[in-house]
Amino acid sequence: MDSVAPAIAVTGLRKSFGDHVVLDGIDLEVTAGSTFALLGPNGAGKTTAVRILSTLIRPDGGTARIAGHDLAAEPDAVRAAIGVTGQFSAVDDLLTGEENLLLMADLHHLGRAEGRRRVAGLLGRFDLDGASGRLASAYSGGMRRRLDLAMTLVGDPRVIFLDEPTTGLDPRSRRTMWQIIRELVAGGVTIFLTTQYLEEADELADRIAVLDHGVIVAAGTAKELKRSVPGGHVRLQFRDAADLDAAARLFGEGRRDDETGALQVPGDGGVRALRAVLDRLEEAGIDPEELSVHTPDLDDVFFALTGHTTSKETAR
Structure with a gap:
């Protein structure tokens, strides 16, 4: 048995809004230094799961440990260990790229010298140093997503939640983001990914779980899931x-x-x-x-498990 604690361990996670059950007792385990993809149709509960695990809302039941910290008992420690990049950019259009990053450095209570050092490194890493003095409002979609992710990395998180990070990007920008994600994982970061692109999950994820009507209906590697449905x-x-x-x-x-x-x-x-x-x-x-x-490909798997097609309306 592996003695290394998982980066994310979830047991019996439940959440309802009124009479509507969104998460109905899900179990998840994500290995440290890996990419985990959560797939599901619209309304399946993916974003709710991310919001709970990133301490934004409280669950109704169940337990979770993130980076070794109990979600309920140690929310501050969890927040210190994670980064979150949502569907919608957190970039401030009235600030330059560099100013956005420096603001994050201040929020993480980094010293002036350390903050500037980290910001300079991130601008170079994300190929934004040439545009660091431009207002973020002038950035392209791909540049904004790179800046958004760079802002997440200012705090040097061990676990990053990426909620549909490449939505709306052109194919070239999407592949640039994929490469950045691979490099983060190679450096030991754990990625929890939700995506509307099954190709993205196939390319990036070490393990995939399919969420439908608040329950996990299948989990495994991409190859295991493909072999679980007829058509081969x-x-x-x-x-x-x-x-x-x-x-x-x-x-x-x-x-x-x-x-x-x-x-x-x-x-x-x-x-x-x-x-x-x-x-x-x-x-x-x-x-x-x-x-x-x-x-079969992941489209076949998705349809077989959920009864939904995998067009770009897939899963929030």
Whole structure:
């Protein structure tokens, strides 16, 4: 058993607003120095979970420990250990980029020299030093998101909550943010991410949980989740119709396409399933021209678990 305490440990977290149950006893565990993604359709409770874990609102029940501190008993210690970047930028448009960061340094009670040193480092790290003297109102969307995240890092947090950090960004800016997130994790920071882009979760998250109607309906790595839903198959391509006929008889459950000379054999995409297909082909003396493995993507997983599509309306 791993002796290292998780960065985030949640047990039985509950929250209701009036008669509406938003979180119905969820359990979560996030390994230190990893990226965890929480997915779910609109109204699933993701933002409520982030607001609770970042001490903004109180839960109705359950327990949580963040960076080793009890959420209920040590809220100040939790706040000192975390950073939060919400869907909507906390940047002050009336201040320059540098002034926004210096303001955060003052709020964290950093000394003047230490504050300026940290601000200068963050401006360089986020490629904002050339625009540090410009009003934030003149920044592009990507620059504002980088500044927002830099402001979060002034306090040197060990755990960062990112609530849809790349919403509205162009593809290039989004990938820049992804690289920054990877670098933070490589440096030992723990990232708790909510996102409306399943590609983002697939790219960044070490583990993913799907939240629907206030409960966790599935959790695991992206590969584990993809293998949990039907639709995976091995695609066999044959040179001639005789080989296709022989393979179709061998794999009675396969779906054949006479026009392309292909046969789809159901499977979970795992090594064991692939080996079983190859062994049966070899025993039957059938030699396909090509072979490829296809597994469901996170869109398939999301729809199978929640009944919702994964367009950009996904999850608040």
